[in-house]
Amino acid sequence: MAAERFPQSPPNPPIRVHEEEEDVLTSILRDRSHIEETLRLASEEPAGDYAAALQRLRKIYHNSIKPMEQAYKYNELRQHEISDGEITSKPMVLFLGPWSVGKSSMINYLLGLQDTPYQLYTGAEPTTSEFTVIMHGYPFNDVCQWFIDRADLIFVVFDPTKLDVGLELEMLFRQLKGRESQIRIILNKADNLATQDLMRVYGALFWSLAPLINVTEPPRVYVSSFWPYEYAPDTSRDLFKREEISLLEDLNQVIENRLENKIAFIRQHGIRVRIHGLLVDRYVQTFKDKMSFFSDPDLVFKEIVDDPDKFYIFKSILAKTNVSKFDLPNRDAYRDFFGINPIGTFKQLSAQCSYMGGCLLEKIEKAITNELPGLLSSIASGKNPTLSSCEATGCGEKPKNRYRRH
Template identity: 70%
Template sequence: MKGLFSACCLVMLLVLGTAEEVEDVLEPPMRERSHIDATLRLNEETKSDDYSATLQRLKKIYHTAVRPLEQAYKYNELRQYEITAYPGRTLASSATDGEITSKPMVLFLGPWSVGKSTMINYLLELTDSAHQLYTGAEPTTSEFTVIMHGEKTRSVEGIVMAADSARSFSPLEKFGQNFLEKLVGIEIPHKLLERVSFVDTPGIIENRKQQERGYPFNDVCQWFIDRADLIFVVFDPTKLDVGLELEMLFRQLKGRESQIRIILNKADSLATQELMRVYGALFWSLAPLINVTEPPRVYVSSFWPYEYNPETHKDLFLKEEISLLEDLNQVIENRLENKIAFIRQHAIRVRIHALLVDRYLQTFKDKMTFFSDAELVFNEIVEDPDKFYIFKSILAKTNVSKFDLPNREAYGDFFGINPIASFKLLSQQCSYMGGCLLEKIERAITHELPVLLESIGSGKNPTFPSCDTTGCGEKPKNRYKKN
């Protein structure tokens, strides 16, 4: 009867009323949003922190201490997805200045029409504006959309984003022109975007194959996952089924549990008892996919600009929304610390890779005789590295954790495209003026990057040893050269 009465009222308005009156009936009232500005501190006239000097120092450390070893041992050709021992944020290729200086990235993932685009519109006040992200009950987002700050609102094509070396998206060219046509950037002059960027992704459709998209969807998702500081995986109460594509997504998120936040959206569309059942069903569906002791944080609310359904727990939903905004603000506040920690983590991986290549090369040289077949000798080493203590020797001679060692099978492919003879021993990677590459990256890992990180909290300028105290001009002492 209630539905019939509403329909009758609507017909009456269509006959007797104006278009504006009809719109008022159809559209629920907008809810107050001052908590967003307060939690994210968008209205505070605070002095912006000048991190340019720290970022310049970070870039210098990377280019002088980390990049040379990357290039010397071709770290960027080590296949990333096979390095299963490396949890968390990874960087398979050389970092660009754009990646080092880029803002924190928040990635939105999930099935189609769960409210990802609506949530971004809500946070950035784009709802009902000319520049809002398109939303609807059907699959609407077919592109990877990067929402970033700009002096005026405009769209940027994917090919332009990939060609601009000042941005951090140039590596996306490797996914081909078909993908670049599905990549779009939107620049908006919003205060929140001065400190963070959002990435909206196409919804997961379980009956669609990667080939139908025209580009490697999972590989593109992995690229964004590896660079995201915060990952929102959004669900709708009516779309809790787990299929092959969603399973693949959670396999790609393995090791990133600390960055993942699960969002059960549109919560005010359900009665309390039904919402409890859905919440339990969500955990039941995701339990096999998230195999960790402590599951990711789950936020239950309705992230859109309209008033909550009055017959639901709107106070709870508001508290959940504020908690999520605090989470987002924490990522923004810690952006520089996270960047330094990321570069240090990357430097550790580059160092381990260089040590392993050096050990493979030294073993090969030791095994070779005048009558040996070089190809047969090296194939034997690659096929059974444990026989020659390749990995165990790294653990014995250096302060390397066994949990940081990469997958040994990855080196079969690596040496398949990079002949062992194309590398030099670490003991030969030294120069009179420049010092040894290994010692430079070790100094960055153990001293320079920790000092830079400490300087952020103390507010003091970092101090590093000068050539007068370290003897930069002296002939370097090579600890790795055999006597």
């Protein structure tokens, strides 16, 4: 634990439930009817418009974005290839947090897996997996990043009786930078504490996380006990139940917004592919301008790639429409990129046109400025216009879960 950055966590408060009482409580299953009702899993309403929108999104990507992506080998720069499965995939909800904070029990409870062959193993030891791989240098952070990049909602779970922000959690929140809007904090096992102790732990949690989440509006925190059994006696049962329903509504809304998020993600991806194509085009043009009959190609190219600012390569791209400096890749990455892909193998954008297929640049710009925003507008126009204003107050119709059970 980095003591110089984080305040010392308060001593673990006493557990209120004795072992005898806990044995009785764990034999009484909690009613789950509110989960089915809030998530509207039993709805039979059709969702053909959703499937049609996904197919339209897939077509735009394949026709307007992927050709430039392949022509300029964008995936070798960013190492993120978008597949059809990623476009048409169902929502992904990610649970992160220290071991034994109740992640598996929460999943079992929400999905109704308790006492079924599909339930996740739960226990005090950190062995939540089907198998274990032991090897030198296993890339745990890279695996986490893969899931973080694709998750629609990220739950970071804490146990109030073992509250501690250590080095691993600090590294995790570094990986979550830029995804703050999708993060939710869960203070689980809240019925283990008296109300006064719970308030103290709630404040200590925010104090510990403040240096890690540098945003104007902090993530939503849900306080309850997410497991299949009854709450401990003499606890804030009504509060915990309301918090649980609020979390389910939040989860349902994120699922409902999945298509909008996919469109926004594909558009952002298209913007970065376009910028990459413009940069490669600019490198190729500069290389051709600098070359003469007596020039050494290797020396000319090394001069350009070592000091692109000297030739205004990146500054010239910023002068174009729909280009933000925050979307520009690291200029050092192009030294490695062209080390693998010789500059002579790329055509300029002006040569990337055909009579039947049109020009790559025009197609991707049309997708970014017209087609994808138009698809998003067509989806939004079919919604209840008062829904967004009622989300904060809880009024109006609940969102319909497009991933309901048929």
